[in-house]
Amino acid sequence: MSLDIVILAAGQGTRMRSSLPKVLHPIAGKPMLAHVIDAARALQPNSIQVVIGHGAKQVTQQLAADDVTFVMQTEQLGTGHAVAQAIPNLNADTLLVLYGDVPLIHPSTLSRLLQGVTENTMGLLTVNLSDPAGYGRIVRDNQQQVTAIVEHKDATPEQLTICEGNTGILAASRQHMVQWLGRLSNHNAQAEYYLTDIIAMAVADGVAIHTETATEPMEVQGANDRQQLASLERFYQFQQANVLMAQGVTLLDPARLDIRGTVKVGRDITIDINVILEGNVEIEDNVSIGANCVIKNSILRSGAIIKANCHIEGSEVGPEADCGPFARLRPGTKLEKNAHVGNFVELKNTHLGVAAKVGHLTYLGDSEIGARTNIGAGTITCNYDGANKHRTVMGEDVFIGSNSSIVAPITLGDAATTGAGSTITQDVPAHTLAIGRSKQRNIANWARPQKKS
Template sequence: MQGPVSSLEIIILAAGQGRRMASAKPKVLHTLAGRPLLAHVLDTAMALAPRAIHVVYGHGGEQVREAFPGPALNWVLQAEQRGTGDAVGCALPRLAEDTLALVLLGDVPLITKDTLKTLCARAAAGVALLTFEAAHENQYGRIVRDDEGRVMRIVEWRDADRAQRALREVNSGVLAAPAAHLRRYIPRLSAANAQGEIYLTDVIALAVADGLAVATTSPRCASEVEGVNSRADLAALERVFQEQQAAAQMAAGVQLMDPRRFDVRGTLTAGRDVQIDVNCVFEGRVELADDVRIGAHCVIRDSRIARGARIEAHTVIDGAEVGPDCVVGPFARLRPGTVLDGRARVGNFVEIKAARVGMGTKINHLSYVGDAMIGQGVNIGAGVITCNYDGAQKHRTVIGDRAFIGSDSQLVAPVEIGADATIGAGSTVTRDAPAGELTLSRAVQKTVSGWRRPEKPARPDKE
């Protein structure tokens, strides 16, 4: 008999090719909520604080390893995909003698820490399986029990007869057992089955024959153990994940105009009385303070939106900070490095990049502001451009408090506009403009008397 189990080690099976994905990319690198499937599994695994995590890789393995750099993982190569039993066998030499082994699947992204903790607690004396009741016919392995309800074996779908296929309790593929048991049984596994593979599930019959207890537990909901084998599976799990995110946000007090049209691809933190309209996407780390309003069809990435700000429809915000009571959009774009102080207004078709916009400043339409420092109470008219790039270097524009920049002006950086200065509409400013003065540059307007606009020659067929 084995000694007591003193720690947990996790084996994640991530070697499959995923032919039904019709992709050159390894299946575990396909994304759910903007992150690889394997990343979700790793997050849950790490939450269990195991002694080690072993990732079994094979198809496209270097891509998988490159996607998860760092020393935290032990990578195990399965050079030839010969089945799940062989995959676990590849990892077993890495495990300590006294460890409990938990086997997870790299394409089952929604499994929870609580479910796995329950499973591990039931495996200390023997083997524990995560099973569930199939709501419809599928090709998972069937759990075969005796008349007293004890697990006897698992029969894979292709090897099952009609009566076995009718069983509703199925195997999730997630298993926990002392590593010593797996070392005893995996070398005895055979590929004499319909798929010609070495099944990890055959360990169950061997354990039962030795008198070991086989315990089972089930997840809170079947979506926890649903795997990804096709693009359709991936899309279905994406919606499950997003529904979970929507439910959590609404429970925290966020008003979603339609929870079915809401996507979080990272972490969204929201304050009280936040309202989010339809088809908004939140990527990376996004923070929304109290009373923020987000209009329809917005994309917000790695940004902070302060209290009372209003983001109008079709706005893209990326790596920016929006101050309290600002109004942004519609159809605005804030690029990385943008900071809007309180009550600033950024209107339709305005793009801002690496710029600080002072309190109460207005940039209402059709302008580009890049690499700039703009003071308080500035008014920037339609069509204003800060010409920040000379083809080799970026240059800075500084605009003082309460300056007025007339429409269709170009500020050629490096340039400074003084406080309370006025730039006449249509000006190209190449030198500093003094504070409190009117600066303009315009060609002399003239009218050419008798000038005629060119006309196209008449076509014969139009005569």
């Protein structure tokens, strides 16, 4: 059975009170619509059609992809009208309708729904709610067969007591969908063409309604305002935290972890509170991550220790290496085994060798640091001349005195040493002490400058 998927994403989202289109508001750092597109991709359809309207330019700029076709809905006349805009692009046997503001829908749920769709059976995803306010109600007959969906605003007092709600997600043959969409009317409270009206048409045409019920209501929850968006975010993060704990990760407080990407983990990992994991993160066995750390697109090798308040991006922390507290590793940085980066140290595009140490208050940019080299406090590599970046190379067992300025491009040989407070502008041979200081003068009876009144 071939499949086309239509995702409705044309709404303005006025209750968000934002200039950003509703479907671009993020869950776990990714637009809601991107989550839905990912779920659609997992079903391997013939095509993914995204119906856009408000903020169309922003949506297409952010989410353009080879396997996504954008369809413009110039007037927002209801969900039925929106689906109709995509019909000319569809050729598959079956059509599945999803929503760009329902980001947590799971491919396995959609697969179950599609299994019940045939030429004479359509699929409808429902949800049981203790408070279904705002949802269209699923109306069934005495044999529990679906006969219609009634929108909340059009429901009678008796129908409002029904707790089975319509998620809006449905699937049917393309042939039937074309016929039903052409027969829709806008004679209702909102003067819109409701996609849900096709249910009654299907019943009238003798097409059976196969229903699947979402096992978790949050999976089919839409986000119409900031409160609902926040609820979806917390639920998503709760799910991600449970996955990590099932894989052998200790979370000191599962409610205070944010995952905004994909995380691959080993065993016996400990993560303290308020940690953010972004992009693609790999954490091997026996890693410890302290509080308030941000780890983005990075690898933490076995036994690495990340102390509190570190920011690590595009970097690799080697086995048994440690960082922080308050260390920053910028893209292109790699720490080898047992390397040490202390507090208020920033590394950018730097390779720190085995057991090398950068204790505190230091900046190393575009640098190659050899094994067991020790960098004193207050050291900086002057890697930028105002136009171009230059590289600093230090051999093994180098010792850099405190408050040294190493002006690149420059090479320091094995076991070279710089005196504290030096500005080093020339290569230093191996086993050599380099001192670059101006002569000190003491000026007696010198008057300090005074503040002007």
